[in-house]
Structures are given as C-alpha cells and as structure tokens.
Amino acid sequence: MIIGFTLLVYLGPGVNSSEAQQIRIEGVFPRQLPRGQATVINVAVPSRDAIQSAEISPSTGVKVSGIKPGRNFQGALTWSELTIDVAKDAAPGDRTLAVLLPTGPTVPVTITIPSHVPSISELRVLPAQSNQPTLELQFAAVDGSADLGDSPYVWFMIGCGGESVPGVVHGKLNARDKGNGFVHAVVPNPHTSAGGGSSASGKCDLQVRMSDSAGFDSNTLKTTVD
Structure with missing residues (x-):
C-alpha cells in the first residue's frame, strides 16, 4: 500500500515560496543618492553571474546609466558598480533597488534620496x-x-x-x-x-x-x- 502525503515547509511569516528562492543583495554602499549628480553604488551579491540590469522604484528622476562588473570578496560575494543619475528635482525619500541576474531579480533593498548630504x-x-x-x-x-x-x-x-x-x-x-x-x-x-x-x-x-x-x-x- 502506498500512502501519499504532502510536505509543508515553513518559510517564516510573510515569506512566500517565490521570494524564498530569490537571491538577496548582501551589501550596498552608499545607500544615499544625492540629487543633481551621478553616484556610483557598490553592490554585493552571492553569485558569480554578471548583473544584467538594475531597477529603481519609483523611477521618476532616477536613471541607471552604467553597470561595471566588480571583484570577488573572499570567493563568496561579487561586488559590482552601478552608476545612478539623479535629477536635481528628484523627490527626496526612500526608493527600492533590485538587480537582475540570469537566475532572476534579487529581493529589493531600500536606498534613499536625501534632503542634504555632506x-x-x-x-x-x-x-x-x-x-x-x-x-x-x-x-x-x-x-x-x-x-x-x-x-x-x-x-x-x-x-x-x-x-x-x-x-x-x-x-x-x-x-x-x-x-x-x-x-x-x-x-x-x-x-x-x-x-x-x-x-x-x-x-x-x-x-x-x-x-x-x-x-x-x-x-x-x-x-x-x-
């Protein structure tokens, strides 16, 4: 006799199966994007695959103008550089950043357009x-x-x-x-x-x-x- 059963895996509160399979960005710096200039952001992902594209949401007043493959960190993480242009009149506040790898998009992280910067x-x-x-x-x-x-x-x-x-x-x-x-x-x-x-x-x-x-x-x- 064959007994069928269903295996349920608990992923934690608020986590669905599709998100659990997404790669997370392990490091981002800087996280602030000053208005009226281009900023180079360093992004670390636990993958040796090249970043194909990057998306910022909401995108009004913000443009990803360059992606440069980076170096490995202790063999586990790959650092890449994203060049992001921010308009002078871009609204300050939080945005989200996700990068696209061959395996799919990463889980978004929060970045900020500040009201002032040193x-x-x-x-x-x-x-x-x-x-x-x-x-x-x-x-x-x-x-x-x-x-x-x-x-x-x-x-x-x-x-x-x-x-x-x-x-x-x-x-x-x-x-x-x-x-x-x-x-x-x-x-x-x-x-x-x-x-x-x-x-x-x-x-x-x-x-x-x-x-x-x-x-x-x-x-x-x-x-x-x-």
Whole structure:
C-alpha cells in the first residue's frame, strides 16, 4: 500500500515560496543618492553571474546609466558598480533597488534620496614608515547642516588584484567650524598582513566615503595605494 502525503515547509511569516528562492543583495554602499549628480553604488551579491540590469522604484528622476562588473570578496560575494543619475528635482525619500541576474531579480533593498548630504574632497594617504599595518587617511568635509559629528563613520573599500575588502572605522574631525573641517581615519594597509590576511603587492584601489551624525552618506572618493 502506498500512502501519499504532502510536505509543508515553513518559510517564516510573510515569506512566500517565490521570494524564498530569490537571491538577496548582501551589501550596498552608499545607500544615499544625492540629487543633481551621478553616484556610483557598490553592490554585493552571492553569485558569480554578471548583473544584467538594475531597477529603481519609483523611477521618476532616477536613471541607471552604467553597470561595471566588480571583484570577488573572499570567493563568496561579487561586488559590482552601478552608476545612478539623479535629477536635481528628484523627490527626496526612500526608493527600492533590485538587480537582475540570469537566475532572476534579487529581493529589493531600500536606498534613499536625501534632503542634504555632506561633501568630501582632497583625499590623501599620509606618509608613513614602510611595513606599518595601517594607513592614515585625511580628507576635507563640508556639511551645510552642520552635523558632521566629532567622530564620523568612515567607510572604505580596498581592492587589490581580484579581491575587495570593505570596512568601516571611526574617523576624527578636526573642525574649522560647525560645518566643515578635516577628517582623519586609520584603515588597514593592504601591503602588510594586518588582521591576519595575506599581504598584497602592486597598486591597490581605495574608495572612501563618510556618514554624518544624521546617517547621511557623502560622495565617494577614489585613490590608489602603492
């Protein structure tokens, strides 16, 4: 005698079977898209497949103008760059972002068009003795809302060869006044084995941005580390 039965799998509250099969975006930075400019967003997905397209909803005033395949992070994640143009008159507030892979669209994540953003410039890697485990960075910061904070978050991405290492540290603000100053931050040196990882040779790419005390992200600056 054959007994038929039905297997029910509990996926958790509010989760249907189609969503459970979708890939989730594991990392997005920055999550803010300033109005009137193009912003490069770094997106990490647990797949080696190339991103085919990206969709932002609602799409009014926003356009995805470029997709650049990125590096692998510890073999598990692939970072890619999305260039997103935002009109000067785009409405501030939350939007959703999803990317399309050969297996289908990812679960949407929330991004924001903020009412204001801090601006950073003049990124420098300060001279240091060779073989030091860390690097000291300096950049200028301006915020019209005067909420930079004394110890802003400094987000970084170091890319060497085919590997990328993201991270965040507390910076220190040397203020000229309430709305501007210089931020100093210390990040791992990719040319040493700091943190137990292997050291890199040759030039490495470095991306840096900061968040003010209200949680709004600045633009991203790029340089190379010899």
